Amino acid sequence: MALAILQARMSSTRLPGMVLRPIIGEPMLARQIERLKRAKHLTRLIVATSTETDDDSIADFCADVGVDCFRGDLDDVLARFLGALDAFGPADTFLRLTADEAIEAHRKTGADYTHVQQLWTYPKGLDVEVCQTAALRVVGHEARGSDREHVTAYIYARPGRFRITAINRDPPLRYRWTVDTPEDFAFVSSVYEDLYPANPAFTTRDILDWQGHHPERVLVNEVALPGTTA
Numbered sequence: 349m350a351l352a353i354l355q356a357r358m359s360s361t362r363l364p365g366m367v368l369r370p371i372i373g374e375p376m377l378a379r380q381i382e383r384l385k386r387a388k389h390l391t392r393l394i395v396a397t398s399t400e401t402d403d404d405s406i407a408d409f410c411a412d413v414g415v416d417c418f419r420g421d422l423d424d425v426l427a428r429f430l431g432a433l434d435a436f437g438p439a440d441t442f443l444r445l446t447a448d449e450a451i452e453a454h455r456k457t458g459a460d461y462t463h464v465q466q467l468w469t470y471p472k473g474l475d476v477e478v479c480q481t482a483a484l485r486v487v488g489h490e491a492r493g494s495d496r497e498h499v500t501a502y503i504y505a506r507p508g509r510f511r512i513t514a515i516n517r518d519p520p521l522r523y524r525w526t527v528d529t530p531e532d533f534a535f536v537s538s539v540y541e542d543l544y545p546a547n548p549a550f551t552t553r554d555i556l557d558w559q560g561h562h563p564e565r566v567l568v569n570e571v572a573l574p575g576t577t578a
Contacts, residue, residue, distance in 0.1 A: 350451060350478075351392045351439035352384060353432050355425060358402040362528050368405060369533060371540045376527065377406070379540065381415060386549060389451040390443070396432045398422035426496040430488045433481055442484070444477040444499065450515060454478040459513040461503045466514035472569040473526030474552070479503070483510055524567035525555070535567050 356367045356377055368375040374382075377395070384393055397406040399419045410417035418435050420428030433442060441454070454462035460483040464470045477500055487495070487502045495502040503510045527533050543550040543558060559566050 350389050350441050350443060351394065351433070351436065352387070352390050352443045352445065353394050353396050353429055354380065354384065354445060355396045355428070356403075356406050357398055357400075357422065358405060359398075359400065359422070360528070363530060363533065366527055366533065368409065371537050372544060375409065376533075376536075377409065378413065381413070382548070384445070387451075392416070392436060392439075394418055394432050394436050396420065396425075396428050398428070424496045426484075426488060426491060426499050429499055430484065433484070437481070440481055442479055442481055444479070445475060450476045450478050453513055453515055457513045458511065460510040461500060462513040462515065463500075463504070464515045464517075467516050467520065468522060468569060469517040469520035471521050471523040471525040471552075473524065475526075521552075521556070522569045523559070524569045531567065535565060538562070538565055 358365050358367065360366050363369075367377045370376070371379050381393065381395075384390070393415060395406065395410050395415055395417045397403040397417060397419055398421065400422050403419070403422075407417050407419060416436055418428070418432035420431045429442075429444075433439060441451075443451070450462050450464065453459075459478075460480045462478040464474065464476050479500060483503060484500070487500070491502045503512070524532060525536070527536055539550075539555055539558060543554055547554065
């Protein structure tokens with residue numbers, strides 16, 4: 349059973365309330381759930397939000413659209429993920445967001461943790477992590493401080509202890525397709541406005557083609573790679 353956990357909160361410091369901002373008539377969270385449901389290897393999708401009053405609207409949204417929701421500590425995101433696994437499992441494997449390619453690589457390599465963030469060769473916003481629940485429970489017992497906020501950072505920093513698989517793309521696509529700022533939101537809204545009406549299941553290739561016709565709207569993901577500075 350591959351269970352996907354989508355973390356969401358209203359209290360973003362850079363773009364408050366971004367997860368429920370509308371994109372062509374539907375909240376951004378609804379658009380993301382719509383795309384995640386097309387993944388072939390998922391058996392369940394959970395939205396993990398906090399118990400803060402600000403996030404009542406996320407829980408209400410999930411109830412309205414029939415998506416399971418778990419609520420936990422705002423800052424201890426690790427405990428929130430473990431709580432979601434306890435509430436909606438059992439699941440030997442879970443994902444923070446999802447991509448079928450990552451699930452397949454995770455199964456083939458027998459990894460504890462599979463991700464695409466090593467060299468950021470995929471657009472920022474296509475981040476994906478596949479993790480064995482048993483590995484995260486180890487983290488739950490041992491992690492302290494910021495490692496509890498970032499959920500899998502404890503695993504990533506210990507390649508000698510955990511079996512880690514990184515998926516990188518050649519050539520790299522170092523674009524920003526995430527939403528952290530008003531500029532990011534404007535970009536994503538433009539993509540949806542132009543592509544969604546004709547093809548709701550538009551792909552990475554479609555977005556790349558769209559960028560080729562709209563170079564003035566392209567956002568670059570400037571990241572620091574090992575041995576370099578951004």
